[in-house]
Amino acid sequence: MSHRWFNDNNREILLKKITNRELVAGVIGLGYVGLPLAVEIAKAGFNTIGFDVKKEKVDSVNQGHSYIGDVAGSDLKRLVEESILAVTTDFSEISNVDFIAICVPTPLDAHGRPDISHVESSVKSIARYLHKGMMVVLESTSYPGTTEEIVKPILESTGLKCGEDFYLGFSPERVDPGNAIYNIGNIPKVVGGLGTAAGELISAMYAAVLQNEVFRVSSPAVAEMTKMLENSYRNVNIGLINEFAVFCNKMGISIWEVIEAAKTKPFGFVPFYPGPGVGGHCIPVDPCYLNYKAGEYNFRFSMIEASVKVNDFMPEYCVKRIGDILNRRFRKPLDGARILILGVAYKPDIDDCRESPAIRIIDKLHTEGANTIFFDPYIPRFLHRGKIYEGVKELTVDIIQSADLVVVTAQTTHKADYEFVRRHAKAVFDTRNATKDLADRSNIELL
Structure with missing residues (x-):
């Protein structure tokens, strides 16, 4: 009965702290997910402490400088100056927080297996500074079961008991970098708590911070599987439309026109668009996490595996198309050709090139003997396999005319004048339909 009394009493204390904005929040990991979340919590009136192992990130935030496109520098500067938000490399400060969210990377290792280190x-x-009444939430994407099988035992190794002494849950991040409509504050939040009290308290915290619905599910595993479904759904549909694109090209049919026609159906169809492959942290990575877990149950996601193969094939297919265009239009081989790549981000208008298909295309072009240059207004340079690639600083007439072919791999809707590019390019291979509004398309070929 003493545990039950403490649990109920602690629940009321935490709910009151949330209501009165007396709760201190923490966020571990100040990247594309963690920094926007920390800023949103602070903007809601909660004193917030951010944690990161990288001193340069910590110094930047504490100086009020944002390195994330979706975080306004003015917001960050105000919150820091008002001492609502502070960040540190000193993890002992965890002892001062009531709520902490884990927003660290979950990449794949060299063998394509989940790396949850x-x-x-x-x-x-957290375990070193865990205290009674603390809420711990994992937001980092991982396979179903991570919260209960990995996080819970580490925290309980302290002697404190989950559901009685502290509250644990999973809430999948849903950030969409560069999205002008949906941001961390207005995207519905899914919460799966380990026990009823955890679900209630963690949901109450997010509800006090965000401007949209908080949807509670019955367990962390359900919330973890929700993220797997969301991104696998996208992976499968992108794989389907990419396969359609390859076949339509063989038949001399525009996949883009086909999609526009299919979109007129008012039910039963959601448009997806082809491209040079998939990138970012989620879509190419999440299926590997799901299949890792499925292997424990002797199960295979055949549709997901098929879509992954299609999407992984697209950079190679794009290089083949580049070679075909050079040969057909100019009788020029790929070996020795000069290719201008427009955009190395994994999606339009962001400064993130993680898992970018454009970089894989550059790799394959180099293997075939081509020379590449790139322009991306958001990414002036990138590091790949220990080598720094420098982009051209300005998209000039001379730069465009020097290329045997211009390849649009990441549409930049605000900072690239595609008519200017088309006018001065020998030819353009557009993998994103970025040039769809141009009247003269005589030197443009679409994916």
Whole structure:
């Protein structure tokens, strides 16, 4: 009965702290997910402490400088100056927080298997300063079961008991960098708590911070599987439309026109668009996490595996199309050709090139003997396999005319004048239909 009394009493204390904005929040990992979340929590009136192992990130935030496109520098500067938000590399400050969200990377290792070492390291840091009444939420994407099988045992190794002494849950991040409509504040939030009290308290915290619905599910595993479904759905549909694009090209049919026609159906069809492949942290990575877990149950996601193969094939297919265009139009081989790549981000108008198909295209072009240059207004340079690639600083007439072919791999809707490019280019291969509004398309070929 003493545990039950403490649990109920602690629940009321935490709910009151949330209501009165007396709760202190923490966020571990100040990247594309963590920094926007920390800013949103602070903007809601909660004193917030951000944690990161990289001193340069911490110094930047504490100086009021944003390095994330979706975080306004003015917001960050105000919150820091008003001492609502502070960030540190000193993880002992965790002892001062009532709520902490883990927003660290979950990449794949060299063998394509889930690497949750950053999550484990963060949870161990929390365990050192875990105290009664604390809420811990994992937001980093991982396979279903991570919260209960990995996070919970580490935290309980302290002697504190989950659901009685502290509250644990999973809430999948849903950030969409560069989205002008949906941001971390207005995207509905899914919360799966380990026990009723955890679900209620963690949901109450997010409801106090965000401007949209908080949807509670019955367990962390359901919330984890929700993220897997969301991104696998996209992976499968992108794979389907990419396969359609390859076949339509063989038949001399425009896949883009086909999609526009299909979109007129008012039910039963959601448009997806082809491209040079998939990138970013989620879509190419999440199926690997799901299949890792499925292997424990002797199960295979055949549709997901098929879509992954199609999407992984697209950079190679784009290089083949580049070679075909050079040969057909100019009788020029790929070996020795000069190719201008427009956009190395994994999606339009962001400064993130993680898992970018454009970089894989550059790699394959180099393998075939082509020379490449690139322009991206958001990414002046990138590091790949230990080598720094420098982009051209300005898209000039001379730069465009020097290329045997211009390839649009990441549409930049605000900072690239495609008519200017088309006018001065020998030919353009547009993998994103970025040039769809141009009247003269005589030197343009679409994916």
